[in-house]
Amino acid sequence: MKRIGLGWLVLGLMSGTAMAQTAPKSIDAADARARAAEAKMTDDERFQLLHGIMPIAFPGTPPLPRADLKPTAGWIPGVPRLGIPDLYETDASLGVANPLQLRKGDYSTALPSGLALAATWSPELAFKGGAVAGNETRQKGFNILLAGGVNLARDPRNGRNFEYLGEDPLLAGRLAGASIRGIQSQKVVSTIKHFALNDQETLRNSIDARIDEKPFRESDLLAFQLAIEDGKPGSVMCAYNRVNGDYACGNDFLLNQVLKRDWGFPGWVMSDWGAVHDVSYFAKGLDQQSGAQLDKQIFFDKPLRAEVAAGRVPMERVRDSVRRILRSLYAVGADAPLAEGAIDEAAHAAAARAVAAAGIVLLKNDGDALPLAGAKSVAVIGGHADLGVLSGGGSSQVTPKGQVTVLPLGGRGMMGAWARQLYMPSSPLRALAAAMPGAKVEYDSGYDLAAATAFAKQSDVAIVFATAWSSEGNDFSMTLPEGQDALIAAVAAANPNTIVVLETGNPVKMPWLDKVKAVVEAWYPGQEGGAAIADVLTGKVNPSGRLPISFPSDETQLPRAEIPGWGQPEGSQATATYPEGAEVGYRWYAAKGTRPLFPFGHGLSYTRFEQSALQIRGGAQPEATVTVRNVGKVAGAEVVQLYLTRRGAIDTRRLAGFARVELSPGESRSVVVKIEPKVLADWTPRGWHLAAATYSFTSATSAGGAGLDATIRLPERQLGR
Known part of the structure; x- marks a missing residue:
């Protein structure tokens, strides 16, 4: 595919308001x-839009209907006589995936993981990243992107946490909504997924996730509701798992009552692949x-035709589904003819780099070990840092331009073919050597512990x-x-100036934490x-990432020390109960009075910030204002985190609003933080109810920290459903 500039400046300057101008x-x-359009369709054309295939010739499946179908996630034939294009669907939210590299020579911009994006706490960056993914989707000849993952991180061990946006419904919902708006600004329909409670991968096709309605509405469903309100995705993808006994894709409560009735969702619900068990x-x-x-x-x-013919399903229901599909295509312009076009690779790479840098979290920095300064010799050890950086696996994995390194792992079940470590061709070793031309930067694989520690001992700094x-x-x-814990401990014992850089999709335990000078989470x-x-390591970029997920000390701090169904064969029946209810992540630790290893919202900087003059205003859209000042010596970004800490006589801890602000040294700014009313409210059978009470807030640097306090008296309000 030919790739040339496409005027990234216009795309990069888009905001939510600018995006809205591109929509109808x-x-x-x-x-x-x-x-x-639906009124002109034949019944055959209507039913044709209600099912699709994955256009890949799997063993044991029927042959593909057309030889010219390109391998991708999904395909539904259109209705050419009515100007309705084929629906070409591609994974995923981290860029345009090329499943098993079946489209030879096709590569895409590989964006940072969902947790990396969430760590930016920036809807603006989420929008721009979504616009990159949406643009490449459209330019590669697809019109539906299977993006918008917003499942909450109820368990830090979930294998898909890296795709999602953390443990808080407000943060996840706002960033997912912004990303979806960015995608759909490019005339591409975005899904939002996986609806709902797809919060573990173990036995995902058979697990029954159980939770009461009130906490469900105030946690996982709230994340979806906020993202749908903000992003207006064209489609919702339902999940594999059961929810309170019924499969998510055949769950009347989720789909008919919550999504279509209470939220008035006008788009269509598509199944996950292989998630339909009955007509x-x-x-x-x-x-x-x-x-x-x-x-x-x-x-x-x-x-389904038989159900309609027998009168068990009204034909109007079929027509409604077709209208929902067409309406979503028309709403974002995704009915435009499919054609491949040019992609501005350089601009998209710059956007990916900006998100990656903004999402890196400095967890620890004793003695200002970072940024690196004055080191004449740097030992880089482990993590295949000579080759590149790791990516997550599965349907969201994107193949970038350049020489990728793939390490097959294999495994059980359907996903065994997808089990492979892919290293993006962006070597930290080479980047550090280029950024530190006056230093000797060398690499050791860490394969041999004795060799690695001897190497580390001879260097000024070990990373x-x-x-x-x-x-x-x-x-x-x-x-x-x-054995990487042993490697880190051994290197730290050999070199007192040891820095650890983590490339992970989940929180990890750190038994060596007090032995190292600095820890960086790069996701x-x-x-x-x-x-x-x-x-970030050299100080060209001041770290500004904040954790979107708590890092527990170990499994004993979790609501479930063991993952339900862990180790059982696929298809086994098991139940995942959520007694923590809405108290997900940091709210669980607050309720239990325990301190995680690193709290939600935590992140250090190379400068210092001070906050003052916190004030709260009520009204239909409550908001806070706080003055933030950079009192350090370098420019940086602070994330204002506003937590509801008390409502009437009840202590609580909920993220109620946030804002990211960039400040030069000595600069101060009054920052406005919009407060989400649903976070202050309770779900009741009548909908969201805001009680008349005194509400207390704290503007803190993390969910576990103290900060500025302010209160306000709010009147009773009914907020709808």
Whole structure:
């Protein structure tokens, strides 16, 4: 594919307001077009839109209907006579995936992981990253991106946490919404997924996730609700797991009652691939069967036609599903003809690097060990830092330009073929050497402990790169694999100036924490990750990432010390109960009075900030103002984190609002933080209810920290459903 500049300046300057100008002036116009087009369709054309295939020739599946279909996640034939294009679906939210590299020579911009994006606490960067992914989706000839992962990190061992946006519904919802807006600004439909409670990968196809409605509404469902309100995704993808007994894709409560009735969602619900078990799912709210050859049969064709013919499903329900699909295409302009076009690789790479750098979290920095200064010799050890940076596995894995390194792992079940470590060709070693031309920067693999420690002892600074691979289809312990804890401890014993850089998709335990000078969490930083890490380590970029997920000391601090169903064969029946309810992550630690290893919101900087003059204002949109001043010597970004700490006589801890602000040395600014009313409210059978009470807030540097306090009296309000 030819790639040239596309005017990234315009794309990069887009804001939420600018994006809105690219959408149709009236959603009513999209609805009207959908009604008009659907009315002209034959029944065969209507049913044709309700099921699709994964256009890959899997062993044992029927042959593909057309020889020219390019390998991708999904395909549904369009209706050319009505100007309705084929629906070409591609994974995923971290860029445009190329499954198993079946599209030879096709590569894409590999964005940092979801947790890395969440660590920026920046809806603006989320929008720009979404615009990159959406632009490449459109330019590669696809019109639906299977993005928008917003499941909460109830368990830090979930193998898909790296795709998602952390443990807090407000942070996750706001960033997912911004990313979806960015994607859809490029005339591409974005999904939001996986609806809902897909909070572990162990037995994901059979686990029954159980939770009461009130805490469900105030946690996982709240994240989806906020993201749907902000982003207006064209489609919702339901999950594999059961929710309170019923499969998510055939769950009347989730799809008909919550999504379509209470939230008024106007788009369509598509299944996850292989998640449909019965034709009855259509009546329960599912509109489209995706990857249908992975199910026992194509339920939404002949079996559904039979249900309609027998009068058990009204034909109007079929027509409604078709209108929902068409309406979403028209609302974002995704009905534009499919054609491949040029991509501004350099600009997209710069965007990926900016997100990666902004999401890196400085967890520890004793004695100002960082940024690196004055070191004449630097020992870089482990983590394949000579090759590149690690990425997560599964359907979200993106293949970037350049020489990637793939280490096959294998494994059990369907996902075994996808189990492989892929290293993006952005070497931290080479980036550090380029950034420190006056220093001797050399590498040791860490394979031999004695050799690595001898090497470390001879250097001014030792930097250990530690990696932990995670992936869709599996959950993982919080222990660094392959003896890396022992490597770090040994290097730290040999060199008192040891720095650890983590490339992980989940929190990890750190038995060596008090032995090292500094710890940096780089997540899976994407194709420009090596350069971004070097930027932070050398001080070219001041770290500004804040944790979107708590780092527990060990499993005993979790609501469930063991993952439900861990080790059992696929298909085993098990139940995951969530007695913590809405108290996910940092709220769990606050309720139990325990301190995690690193709290939600934690992150250090090379400068210092002070806050003052916190004030709260009420009204339909409550907000806080606080003055932030950079009292250090270098420019940097502070994240204002506003927590609800008390409501009436009840102590609580909820993120109520946040804002990221960039400040030069000595600069101060009054920052406005919008407060989400639903975070202050309770879910009741009548909807969201804000009680008349005195509300106390703290502007703190983390969920576990103290800060400025302010209170306000708010009147009773009903906020709707």
